[in-house]
Amino acid sequence: MAEALLMKPDARHEFFRRLQLINPQPKSDLQYTSTFELLIAVILSAQATDKSVNVATAKLFPNANTPKEILTLGIDKLSDYIQTIGLFRSMAKNVIATCQLLIDDHNGEVPSTRQALEALPGVGRKTANVVLNIAFGELTMAVDTHIFRVGNRMGMAPGKDVVAVEMKLMKNVPTEFMMYAHHWLILHGRYTCIARKPKCGECAVYDLCGYRKKKNFVE
Helix, strand or coil: CCCECCCCHHHHHHHHHHHHHHCCCCCCCCCCCCHHHHHHHHHHHHHCCHHHHHHHHHHHCCCCCCHHHHHHHHHHHHHHHHCCCCCHHHHHHHHHHHHHHHHHHHCCCCCCCHHHHHCCCCCCHHHHHHHHHHHHCCCCCCCCHHHHHHHHHCCCCCCCCHHHHHHHHHHHCCHHHHHHHHHHHHHHHHHCCCCCCCCHHHCCCHHHCCECCHHHHCC
């Protein structure tokens, strides 16, 4: 990854101000109607695109959308619902194990602490951050491949791994934008600042970007 100039505080503020104007209250591309559905969808998205997860859960959730109902399905029937998702068999095992723990330890409810969430099978730091932010309103930063790329490429939060980028974003993103920051960054990375050929000519924050060779990307 090419070196980027560090984005200064005023540029970071302007970056999020513009994205807020374009999309004031961004939402996840995942489709869900409850905190439990959100949790399951995010677990499944670890090995699949949001679009493919939505295809699977559109079939699954109308038939089973509580821990008890999914446990009743069992691994084989659950696998049938999610077989279009990568590593669906191991995903099904994690989901079943998570549902069992939710019933055994949390009265069937999704816990609201990082420690409890990360104790669930298939739930890592990123998944926990997504649930904490969307479901419980915590100011977290769920760093995926898109945010990792944008943070490094634009010079907003350069880091060698996702945790380093997360920590820098938690420090560098202005507090007033933190609630929706990870949504804006994911959407920017997914649809504009894409990996191989960034759409710099369509970018609303192009002039703020710290990428040294960004002119090479302009079509």
